[in-house]
Amino acid sequence: MTPVPRTSSIDSTLALLAEGYTFISARCDELRTDIFRTRLMLRPVLCMRGEAAAQLFYGSEDVTRVGSMPWTVLRLLQDKHSVQQLDGEMHRQRKKMFIDLAMSGGSVAGLVDRFRHHWLAQVGNRETGRSDLREIANLVLTKASADWIGIPGRNRDDRGLANSLARMIDNTGRLGPSAWLALMFRWRTERWLLKIVEAVRDGSLQLREECALKTICLLYRDADGRALSTEAAAVELLNLLRPIAAISRWIEFLCLALASDPNWRERFRSGHDEEIEGFIEEVRRLYPFFPFVGARLKKDLVWQDHPLRKGDWLLLDLYGTMHDPRLFPQPAVFNPKRGSSWRDGDFRFIPQGGGRPETSHRCPGEKITVEILQETLKLVCRSQSVRITPADAIVPLGSVPASPAPPISIILADAEPNAVAARSRR
Template sequence: MKSTPFDSTIPFLREGYPFISSRCDAVGKDLFSSRLGLVVPVIFIRGADAAEKFYGEDRFTREGAMPPTIQHLLQDKGSVQTLEGDAHRVRKRAFMSLMSPAAMDGLGDVFESEWQKVEKRRLGRGSVKLHDMVREILTRAACQWAGVPLPEQDVPRITQELSLMIDQVARFGPRNWYAQLRRRGTESWVAGMVEQVRSGELSPREGSTLDVFSHHRDVDGELLSPEVAAVEIINILRPILAVSRFIVFAAVALHENPKWRDTFASGNVDDVEPFVQEVRRHYPFFPAVPGRVKDQFRWRDHDFRKGAMVILDIYGTCHDPRLFQDPDSFQPERFRGWSWDDNPYSLIAQGAGRHESSHRCPGEWSTVELMKRAVVLLSRAGYTVPSQDLTVPLSRFPSLPRSGFVISR
């Protein structure tokens, strides 16, 4: 039986996604205390009750919780995830305004159009890593849908800069610093567009991401600074590109479960959404999310003192056998008839709680829409999948099949 280490830094990095749950199992509880970096006391928690406590009761703040190396790449200063109370609710409404069913249909249509064009060009050259191809497709689709002008010569640069924000998020040292430097360039590029919109030089589509955040007024009635507006626009673009990992995992699932590929290829798409939700639950995305206690409380016979660092196990909760029977098996059927409203604290791959009021990612709708479109496209395409290493290392954050999933005609 594994014991709870005094310091969890090396075990967490070595064991990866299953680390928190394995230690919870060892102590027979949904929480345990340890340290990170030898000096930071941390309480690790898992499960639906823990997710409700973390997201649903206003007991935690994100401020000061995320290491700067991660925050600067994923969210950066002034983003909605760093806000609380009325400031968070007002900013969150701007994000929610972009996620209507009509807007999601529009994003899906742009994605399909870009898929057809990029696929034809890339696969015409021979084999290609699906992950690389999908990243280009998503960059093009995200910018077009968001109203962000993207000159053709800038596509490789912006694709790489958005990708670095994800790839290097769990790195330390020069790789992370380089990714942060490149992000500064992306922010400057987008902030310049915000200034052009406000001066009348640019006229993005009404209701688009560039339009909404260029004109958004915060809780104090003031316009966002161009820099913060750029941060929030990137917080739309970057998560769309991050869907590339889910799409690759969906391709792996179709390859390893051909009955689903054949079903979707035949035109029967009734279970496309359950399939997508199972991909989100089953495969590793982000392992955990940190927060700090706002005011002292007691839970599960443990005192959570004000300011304490708490880390919620996302991967472990999505693989909790109390929530999902036989959690290590791939079973899309489990999500037939499932809804977010009925289950806000079980499938928490992108956060928990209610989208309107909590810190749950509003990008879940765009993620699901893009994945559904990709699953149908992949099922009908008739690709060849050469022999390759499709193992998914659980000690890599964020993870991906080792081969990147190579396909050819």
């Protein structure tokens, strides 16, 4: 057996904070390996990349997500009562609830309809001029998801909620005061959701027939036959609201990709719908979002001839795996013809995890993500009045989560006839 290669530095925390998305793959390349040992925040960790590593994370029962993330990251993302912190039968049953809610055709179509409605209202009602794209997309997605989940408008402050969700997402990779402030916004959002759950359960909030709020609060039972605790129900509601709002980050990258080569926009304006999915999937491969995910080994095992120990902390490099030239030739080139698809459930194209979502921790939100992005592409490409700028924004890989610099704006220029009419009626 071969010992796992080590980095020369005792602790790599500062290097990780400086290098961000390229931290793991740079060391893998340097040490000519797909696994290396180092320390982060003084704790020993094994960093991995590639298809076999993704198989360990998403195709085996040998790892758990419990104890795999720093406390602040866990609180800002999934949280301790969530599906991601479960294993075995408890996980499968809770995951089935997410899959039923987020992957059935009718349910996703309902969310996309609401997204289109709020996009047209938000973008169509704007005066001509420049607006921050991610901010608009975040608000539109927040409104659409809250409607879709079934939270009545009178119980919401959409702008406040959109702001809180954005803070949680923006601060997942940060330390210090801004992360603490984001935790405070998370705590406030959870308090609000706890009250909603209580109101649904005591009947003071009446619900329309089918919606996620009803499923989570009233209908769902865990594998042990129990309803979700009020806290777990609030956490899982937030596990729909927060990641749906986070699609605003992909929307920004999607529009940057469209602006970088205007031929694409022209092409999609005149049809070519069959090429849209390849374009979207290449955006999700090329642009950085989730850098890596964590896990803990549940038993001793030998991986690729390396001895690993029960309890070892592992990080899987999602970004590095999708930029590995052995898996994606010329990985820096934007090529929508690569044929990647979330439907394949493979262990190479892993922007939101790999393998089967039913039996692993793979994201249940990929159908939603891809369909919202397809809708955005159509809305942007088929509107004459929306311009995207700047086309030459760069995406620095040192900060997590990454964003274009400068941020992408949309400019409403020559308005379409119906938008002009709507404005002149006001």
